[in-house]
Amino acid sequence: MRLLSEHLAEAVSLVSPLAIETVPLIEGMNRVLARDVVATLDGPPFDNSAMDGYAVRAADAVAGSVLTVTADIPAGSGLPAPVAPGAAARIMTGAPVPAGADAVVPVENTDGGVEQVRIDVAPVVGAHIRRRGEDVSAGDVVVPAGVQLGSWQLSAAASAGVASVAVRRAPRIAILTTGDELVDPGTEPGPGQIVDSNTTLLAAMVLGVGGVPLVLPRAGDTAASVLESLDGVDADLIVTAGGASVGAYDPVKAALAERGVGFHAVAMQPGKPQGLGTYRGIPIACLPGNPVSVAVTFEVVVGAMLRSMLVAPEPSMTSAIAAVGWRSPRGRTQFVPAVVEPNGTVRPATARGSQSHLVASLAKGRVLAVVPADVDEVLPGDSVGFMMSHLEILT
Structure with a gap:
């Protein structure tokens, strides 16, 4: 044998x-990345608000204080005017934080005023501000070569300023x-x-x-x-x-x-x-x-x-505890379609193990339990290695 x-x-x-070709992002779906995706800009590209609320100087925004609202800052509004002492700027999620402001007070922590706003909960410095480059900086590797591209990876590439990817044919x-x-x-x-x-x-x-x-x-x-x-x-x-x-x-x-x-x-x-x-x-x-x-x-x-x-890496193996026992032919590596239970244990997808005609078991299986060739029986409580199903064969 x-x-x-x-x-x-x-x-x-x-x-x-296979040869390398460059394709638009959406055409990279399910393809294997041939070259690193490198960010062309910082993400976020500027300090911006994580909440709808008011951009303030934290030292002014004590609980019960009333601040004058001097500006409205919607997302996409460009560079806003600085916030002066004793003032606040009404700001929307994703809008740039104005100079002078060092915190954002969520609207639900205020009375929602338009000309003046009462602060009900004092913020700490930096509250609800997404800092420039806190996710990624220009020049960082966003997705490494060898990864099979999915929707999350393509979204990350887009947010990093990348419009196309180099993939294997x-x-x-x-x-x-x-x-x-x-x-x-x-x-x-x-x-x-x-x-x-x-x-x-x-x-x-x-x-x-x-x-x-x-x-x-x-x-x-x-x-x-x-x-x-x-x-x-x-x-x-x-x-x-x-x-x-x-x-x-x-x-x-x-x-x-x-x-x-x-x-x-x-x-x-x-x-x-x-x-x-x-x-x-x-x-x-x-x-x-x-x-x-x-x-x-x-x-x-x-x-x-x-x-x-x-040119994709080998799939990683992980392990779990066998929920039940089963036999394995000594001298042959056994691969058993299996399920991982909510408690983290693993069991064959059917009670009849890995018999090769049991096609219905494939609908239940999510992983392949791997039993080494020198093992002829898996006992309940044994540690069993497993690999992911074909949807993740490359990762």
């Missing part, structure tokens, strides 16, 4: 980093599922038929990591059908599902074993039968056919290839 580490090393060796990933028994979702299966969930699974996972899924015509259970579906494929990576084991009707192995793809029994559960290599110069990963196996091998093997292509 092939070590998982050996299999991953070969998988990564088959791919190269979105990987084009060809998807091929196989099996005479498969029918499209929404079709009533006939005798011996099952619904093809793998095409949807793989396409969605590709989209989740910022890739472009290229769904090829589904192949039947012959080598000729596989080669016909692959004819003319143009992609950065090919991912197949099914037909990679040792059965009499394993068309992917029959079609590709003599065409640059090696097939192995990999020491992991689920996902033991896999293939790796190139087809007409394109890296190819041949995954098992059972849906949980497909999901796990995409996370673990294809994920490693994508991180290498996108």
Whole structure:
């Protein structure tokens, strides 16, 4: 049986980093950042009010004092006139704090006066003022390279004065599922038929990591059908599902074993039968056919290839206490779709563990619990490592 580490090393060796391109911010969604986002301006760019209220000199604004309102300062009003001793300026959230003022009194701590205002609660110096540059200063790294960009990161880049980002080109990933028994979702299966969930699974996972899924015509259970579906494929990576084991009707192995793809029994559960290599110069990963196996091998093997292509860091592992016990095959690293309970413990998504046909468990699972190859049983109370689901495969 092939070590998982050996299999991953070969998988990564088959791919190269993708080209860098610069795109407008919104087009960077789900893409992997290739160069640091560096702030071009301070954030906030000026001292501004965090509340609707009154800009005052804290020394004047004692409880019960009455101050003369000398100005209204709405947001976007430009540079306001200074606040003189004994005066106050009515100010809106986000508006620039005038010179001379060193605190903002929220309107609810006053009588809300327009010409004069009574201060009911005295402020401390600096109260409710957002200082220039307290969030970020020009020249600071706002988002480091290697991060998969989401809405929060894009918003941070925009606020720092950045209009475009340098990202790795979105990987084009060809998807091929196989099996005479498969029918499209929404079709009533006939005798011996099952619904093809793998095409949807793989396409969605590709989209989740910022890739472009290229769904090829589904192949039947012959080598000729596989080669016909692959004819003319143009992609950065090919991912197949099914037909990679040792059965009499394993068309992917029959079609590709003599065409640059090696097939192995990999020491992991689920996902033991896999293939790796190139087809007409394109890296190819041949995954098992059972849906949980497909999901796990995409996370673990294809994920490693994508991180290498996108120059993204390895995902971090964390740990939790096992809420229940389960068995694991010694000699194989086990990956179990799991849930993290509100109390912080982790348990398999179903009572039947990581059996590779239990596709419904994927709807419940949020993480993959990882059991080392030298462990054959997880006991309640054991510490269990886990990795996040495919939506965070790159981070």
